[in-house]
Amino acid sequence: MSLWDSITRLYHKFGSPKYFYELSGKLLPWFLGLTVLTLIPGVIWGLGFAPIDEEQGHSYRIIFIHVPSASIAMGGYVMMAVASAIGIIWKMKMAEMVAKAIAPIGASFTFLCLVTGAIWGKPTWNTWWVWDARLTSMLVLLFLYIGFIALQNAIENPASAAKASGILAIVGVVNLPIIKYSVNWWNTLHQPATLKITESSAIDPSMLYPLLLSITGFYCLFGLLVLLATRNEVLTREQRSRWVQQEVMK
């Protein structure tokens, strides 16, 4: 059997909603376990036991939520675009469903990032909102997510909805670095040298380790949520097929 054959076999295997549903069913407990094992200790360590920052005091602790959600907000959009591209190029329905599932979850983490940024802003700058480069980029990113979700909801035929919003996600991901760059550029032009949220050039290991653990935990949570949402989407899209009906009857 040639390499190509095994690739096509894998493609058909992972492209099959039924296979995905079964596989993800087996993976779910593992994801849940990993999430519990990393997220809870990471957040407790960061919020409760990591040392106090010299400049910012306790308020810096919000980075243990803010930074992971920022990372997922960006990463989620890229994943969504990649999944959409796979769905469009190789006509893989499964990838389209993953992209659709990521959108609201990614948007929620983006929103969480904005809210924690605002909460952090209050003690740091004594205002709930600053037009900081990162926060502004995040706001635009949230708008990009909203565009994707709105288009997805507006089109009734699921196949067209997936393709149309997929094209939008790809256009968005091409624009993402341009937007980020232009917003940074704009920001340095208007507010030179404010206190940057995560501009700690040498972060102490006693803060770094809980942060890394917390980021891992957030990614596990994200994976878990995407898996659950995709399974839900599979059942909706394939509701007419026999295996779903049997699954629901069980």
Add this chain to the structure above:
Amino acid sequence: MNDIDSEVLPLSQGFWALLKRDLVLAFRQRGDMINPLFFFVMVISLFPLGVGPEASQLQKMAPGIIWIAALLSTLLAVDSLFRQDFDDGALELLLLSPHPLFVLVSAKVFAHWLVTSVPLIIASPFLGVMLFLEGEVLGVVMLTLLIGTPILSMISAIGAALTVGLRKGGVLIAIIALPLYVPVLIFGTSAIQAASIELPYIGQLAYLAALLAIAVTFAPFAIAAGLRVSVSG
């Protein structure tokens, strides 16, 4: 009937034919053509009523006011870009044309830009004067709009292509396109701001030109793909 099958077509044929057709159509329906300009003028005139008539303040806000009015009016105009062709079936003929679809949509977007954005560019210095901009700055306003509005047209055309099959295009196009407008808005306004405090603005114009190059290269493919999805669904 076999020998005629596979001629190699000149790329420009479809482009010029469609450009000419759309310009003639726009000229015959002049009323629609002038509306984005009226919108542009009205939005800008409302700002002094909203924020007060002091010259210094308006002068400071002028770049933002002009650019936001320009991007709103391109958004407003773009809904009609593919709508008529979609409704009367001409879009299907374009999709089934042997000419590459990205060439045809480029012609359509170019025609649309000529008809809806060029009047704004021409009117912009007069509006700039109303917002107390002076001298060279007025030229820079025109220049940024000249480079920037084609990018806006390209981006909003992606939105129009993705939503042309839906009855409720309008607001959806705005939600899709506005976040993508951010870089154009930033560089466009900042060039004008730089010019008004007599700083060099060539860098901002270069950024805008780079964005234009990217948009002209890639957007037609996204628009074409979007139209195929919209007509297929």
Add this chain to the structure above:
Amino acid sequence: MPVSPNSLLTADSLFCERDDRVLFSGLSFSVEPGQILQIEGPNGSGKTTLIRILCGLSQDFEGDLFWRGQPMSEVASQFRQSCVYFGHNTGVKLALTAEENLHWMSQIKGIQADKHSLNENIQNLLDKVGLRGFEDVPLYTLSAGQKRRVALASLLLKPIPLWILDEPFTAIDKKGVAELEQLIIEQANNGGSVVLTTHHELAISPEKLKTLTLGSQATQSEARMDLEQEAADE
């Protein structure tokens, strides 16, 4: 199914579902030169969907299409030069005159002709579809039937091997129907093919005419079985 390079258009095991309803499944047929294929079926049986799949407007299906024996995706540009589509909405622009409409349509179809011969051709065609004297008025001043005649003239801009017509007889008067029927027969006699949907009884000799019936109980249950087989296979 073997794909013959002599057939113009070949469809191999097409499957299409809309809104969770299987329209057709395992649908295979071919269109030979000189043949007229009439697609029949009740409303909602997928006639228009099939037509749109055949001409390449809809990609929302499974199965394969071949043009002159080659996979459609490889010869798309060739196919588009060799096929005209005439749908519910004909694409004529109401603010343009008949002449102007045929002009842009011919350019978009990639027809290479110098200005003079194109103009002459357009005059002849307008004559042929009975619009002499209406060349220079915008189409919105014409009747629905006359607008459709302008679009019909666009079929004849150059000899094209395959016509795909969706309900072409709509809104045309009796005389026009007879004339269109004559055009279809001429197209077949010249070695071209026509695929069309219509409820109209065609007065065409049976050896040239092939019919394809959609939405019969048989194809539906067959489709259902296929699906369940597929599900079981997975």
